[in-house]
Every structure is written in C-alpha cells, then in structure tokens.
Amino acid sequence: MYVAVKGGERAIDNAHAWLAEERRGDPALPLMSVAQIREQMALAVNRVMAEGSLYDPDLAALAIRQARGDLIEAVFLIRAYRTTLPRIGASRPVDTGAMAVDRRISATFKDLPGGQVLGPTFDYTHRLLDFADQAAIDPAPLAAPDTAPVPHVTAILDRDGLIEAVPQNDTPAPDLTREPLELPACRALRLQALARADEGFTLALAYSTQRGYGRTHAFVGELRIGRVPVEMDIPELGFAIEIGEIELTECETVNQFKGSRTEPAQFTRGYGLVMGQSERKAIAVSLVDRALRWQELGEDFTGAPAQDAEFVLSHCDNIQATGFLEHIKLPHYVDFQAELELVRRLRAEAQEAQP
Amino acid sequence: MSASPLPQRRNWLSILAKSSPERLAALLPDLPAHEWLRAPETGTVMVQGRISATGAPFNIGEITVTRCALRLPCGTEGHGHVQGRSHAHATRAAALDALMQTDPAAHAPLVETLRLEAQTAREGRAARAAATRVEFFTLQRGED
Numbered sequence: 001m002y003v004a005v006k007g008g009e010r011a012i013d014n015a016h017a018w019l020a021e022e023r024r025g026d027p028a029l030p031l032m033s034v035a036q037i038r039e040q041m042a043l044a045v046n047r048v049m050a051e052g053s054l055y056d057p058d059l060a061a062l063a064i065r066q067a068r069g070d071l072i073e074a075v076f077l078i079r080a081y082r083t084t085l086p087r088i089g090a091s092r093p094v095d096t097g098a099m100a101v102d103r104r105i106s107a108t109f110k111d112l113p114g115g116q117v118l119g120p121t122f123d124y125t126h127r128l129l130d131f132a133d134q135a136a137i138d139p140a141p142l143a144a145p146d147t148a149p150v151p152h153v154t155a156i157l158d159r160d161g162l163i164e165a166v167p168q169n170d171t172p173a174p175d176l177t178r179e180p181l182e183l184p185a186c187r188a189l190r191l192q193a194l195a196r197a198d199e200g201f202t203l204a205l206a207y208s209t210q211r212g213y214g215r216t217h218a219f220v221g222e223l224r225i226g227r228v229p230v231e232m233d234i235p236e237l238g239f240a241i242e243i244g245e246i247e248l249t250e251c252e253t254v255n256q257f258k259g260s261r262t263e264p265a266q267f268t269r270g271y272g273l274v275m276g277q278s279e280r281k282a283i284a285v286s287l288v289d290r291a292l293r294w295q296e297l298g299e300d301f302t303g304a305p306a307q308d309a310e311f312v313l314s315h316c317d318n319i320q321a322t323g324f325l326e327h328i329k330l331p332h333y334v335d336f337q338a339e340l341e342l343v344r345r346l347r348a349e350a351q352e353a354q355p
Numbered sequence: 356m357s358a359s360p361l362p363q364r365r366n367w368l369s370i371l372a373k374s375s376p377e378r379l380a381a382l383l384p385d386l387p388a389h390e391w392l393r394a395p396e397t398g399t400v401m402v403q404g405r406i407s408a409t410g411a412p413f414n415i416g417e418i419t420v421t422r423c424a425l426r427l428p429c430g431t432e433g434h435g436h437v438q439g440r441s442h443a444h445a446t447r448a449a450a451l452d453a454l455m456q457t458d459p460a461a462h463a464p465l466v467e468t469l470r471l472e473a474q475t476a477r478e479g480r481a482a483r484a485a486a487t488r489v490e491f492f493t494l495q496r497g498e499d
Binding site for chain 1: 365368399400401404405406407410412416419420434440478482483487488489
C-alpha cells in the first residue's frame with residue numbers, strides 16, 4: 001500500500017522542468033522533428049505502435065521524443081492516449097494474402113511462387129558500424145514490379161494435407177481491451193495479447209522454446225512484411241470502404257508433429273501477426289503461439305514457461321509489468337514503518353528470551 | 356480499384372481515406388459552403404486479422420480514424436472517414452464525397468490524381484522489392 005503524501009509539489013514541478021531541459025539536450029542543436037523520427041527511427045516507431053496497440057506513426061514518433069527515447073515510456077503514453085479516443089468500430093479481417101509485399105522469405109522452400117523477396121533487410125549486412133555520413137545515399141535499384149497477390153507458402157503443404165488444416169471460422173474475436181483477460185484464453189485472445197506484448201519478453205520466451213523449454217521444432221515457413229488495406233463496413237453508407245492502410249509483419253511457422261491417436265503425422269502451425277515492420281517480434285510470437293497450443297495438439301506439458309498460458313499472458317504486457325514494478329519506488333512510508341516496528345519487536349523479543 | 360474516370364462511391368471514399376492530408380489540401384484548397392451533420396471526430400477502429408491468415412478472426416490493434424458528415428447547400432450529403440487524426444482531412448473527404456455525387460465529371464480528375472499517385476507509390480515499392488528477389492542458380496555438379 002502507498003499513501004498520498006503532500007509537500008512535494010515544488011520539488012515535482014522543478015523536477016519536471018529539469019526533465020524538459022534534459023529532454024531537449026544541447027539547445028545549440030536543432031530539435032528533432034516528429035517527421036524526422038517517423039522517417040528515420042521507423043523501427044522504433046513500429047515497436048511503439050505494436051506494443052502501444054495503436055497504429056499512428058506520427059503519434060508514436062511524438063511519444064518517442066517526449067519519452068526521450070524510452071520506448072516503454074512511449075508505449076505508456078500511447079496506451080494512455082488511446083483511452084481518450086472513442087471506438088468507432090472494428091475492421092473486416094485483413095487479407096494478408098493480398099498484401100503488397102516488401103519482403104517475403106521462406107526457410108522451408110527455396111523455389112516457390114512469388115519467389116524469395118529480401119526487402120529492406122539487415123540480414124547479410126556485416127554489422128560493422130559505418131562512420132560515414134549517411135545523409136547521401138544511392139537510390140535503390142528497381143526491377144519490373146510484380147503486383148500480383150503472393151500466395152501463402154503453407155498453402156503448398158495444405159494442398160497435400162501435409163499440414164494441419166485451418167478451419168473456416170467466423171467466431172467473433174474476443175477483445176482484451178474490452179473485457180479483462182480470463183483463462184483459459186482462446187487462441188484469438190492469446191494472439192491479440194502477443195501482438196501487443198513486450199518484444200524482449202516474447203523474444204526470450206521464444207528463445208527458451210528453441211533451447212528446449214517446450215521445444216516445437218519450428219521452421220519459418222514464411223515471413224512477409226508489407227501493406228494491407230483496412231476495410232470497414234460503414235453503417236451510414238450501407239457498404240464497406242477501405243478506411244486506411246497499415247504495414248504488417250506476418251510469420252507462419254511449420255512445426256514437427258508426430259501425429260496422435262486421432263491425427264496422422266503432419267506438420268502443425270504457429271502464427272504471429274504484428275503491426276509495422278517487426279520481424280523479430282512476429283517470429284517470436286509464432287513460436288510462443290505454437291508452444292501454447294500443446295493441449296489442443298495433445299502434447300505433454302513439460303512445465304516450460306512458454307507452454308504456460310497463465311504465465312505468458314499475465315506477464316507479457318510491458319505496461320502492466322512496468323506499472324507494478326515501478327510503483328514500488330513510490331512512497332511506502334507507512335508500510336515500511338509497520339515492517340520496521342515488527343522487526344524491532346521480534347529482535348527485542350529474541351533478546352529478552354536469551355538466558 | 357477501378358481505373359475508370361468516373362469511379363464508384365466506394366472507390367473514391369477509399370482513395371480519399373488513404374490519401375495524405377497535405378496532398379488533399381493542396382489539391383482542394385478551398386472548401387465548398389456546407390453545414391455539419393456530424394462535426395469531425397477522431398476515434399479508433401480495431402483492426403482484425405485471421406489466425407494463420409485464413410482462420411478465426413482476432414484483434415491485432417487499433418488505427419486512428421477521423422470521421423464527419425456534412426451537407427452542401429443543394430442538400431447533398433457527404434461522408435468522410437479517413438485514416439489518422441486530421442479533422443481537415445476528414446472534412447475535405449466529406450466535401451469531395453458530396454461534390455462527386457453532385458458533379459462527378461468536374462471532380463473525378465482530382466480523385467484520379469490521388470489514385471494514380473497511390474498507385475505510383477505502390478509500384479515504386481514493388482519495383483524495389485522486385486530488385487531484391489533472389490534468383491537462385493545451381494552450380495554445375497562434377498558427376499554430370
């Protein structure tokens with residue numbers, strides 16, 4: 001418990017004034033514009049949008065500047081802002097099969113319809129710091145554009161029944177932002193929680209499955225990044241329009257499955273879909289998604305953290321986590337006073353009891 | 356989306372929703388006289404995906420959306436639903452929606468300009484992506 005304490009107003013005001021000065025840094029340097037952050041720190045912006053669960057690049061860039069680059073603080077600002085906005089409605093489910101792909105790779109098939117498209121990737125870079133001025137760049141080479149839809153890789157396995165079927169299903173999605181999380185959580189709810197989960201936490205959990213804590217033998221069947229239109233029914237109009245366009249990263253894993261009493265041996269799926277260009281996060285989500293499916297697929301629960309839905313879903317949200325973690329630095333004078341009294345009393349009693 | 360010079364209402368509303376507020380303001384600097392049916396309001400739309408791309412829907416996260424509705428002096432109603440938080444963007448989209456209903460031939464070129472610019476941007480990315488497509492070739496093996 002913490003209690004309200006008065007008397008700190010002046011100190012708080014002055015602390016915030018100093019924060020503003022520190023945030024600004026050397027006033028001899030120009031202030032970074034929101035547009036500069038949006039354009040040149042795009043992956044930080046993407047992370048704040050994904051974990052803030054609100055796709056608006058200018059807002060995320062503004063939050064990053066206000067938070068001095070502390071991305072969890074920026075996510076906090078976005079989550080807080082989001083609560084001030086009314087919900088207008090829900091989109092139709094986006095069609096990632098119709099995505100205009102910037103990047104699309106498969107680790108399972110070399111030759112596939114649509115090809116391996118590397119996109120603007122860090123892969124195969126030497127990870128050597130470049131001290132050259134990066135202001136001037138050569139234009140990226142162009143080739144004849146192919147705007148035909150790129151089929152999903154798992155459809156190739158699906159055709160031969162070698163991978164679990166995805167049942168057609170229009171069950172309305174539960175919404176974590178409307179109803180509190182209840183366990184057991186269905187896969188739709190888990191995927192929503194993971195889409196906005198902390199990237200570091202999700203990465204660590206996914207890595208733990210690779211190291212043997214709930215191993216799922218995942219291959220990246222497909223990873224794609226690109227833009228999809230967001231379509232929504234407008235009741236006043238009586239038809240749907242494309243109300244916007246967002247960038248998404250989608251990862252589908254192909255996992256080993258030996259089969260069970262009722263199912264023949266076939267591959268199974270893990271799935272991750274994250275807002276923005278967030279490739280590490282999307283892969284991590286798909287590994288954790290697959291690990292969480294142990295019960296549905298008749299696998300053993302080995303006690304691995306990534307298999308434990310209660311553990312994963314209760315700890316993956318960095319705003320919940322940081323809120324609870326950081327609150328212990330706020331005044332707890334009364335609690336501590338009580339503990340202090342207790343320790344003193346116990347010590348006094350122990351001393352008296354000594355012969 | 357249709358390339359016809361007189362697009363369907365669904366198409367022009369979609370083009371306007373996804374256009375940049377600055378670009379639309381440059382193309383339509385002056386608004387026609389209008390009265391509000393619903394003043395601009397910013398909110399969110401929950402975007403849904405599907406499990407494994409084709410299965411049950413789930414929520415990915417929200418986008419910001421601004422909407423409004425207005426009426427021209429002639430009585431035509433226009434609806435604006437745009438991505439982002441710009442009230443001016445939604446207002447212009449609603450005004451154009453009404454104008455496209457009253458005089459499509461006069462305003463279709465503006466919509467067509469936006470459509471072509473979006474297409475050019477999309478093709479620009481597709482051309483860069485195409486240049487990063489891996490062309491595998493197999494090295495000749497000794498035993499053949």
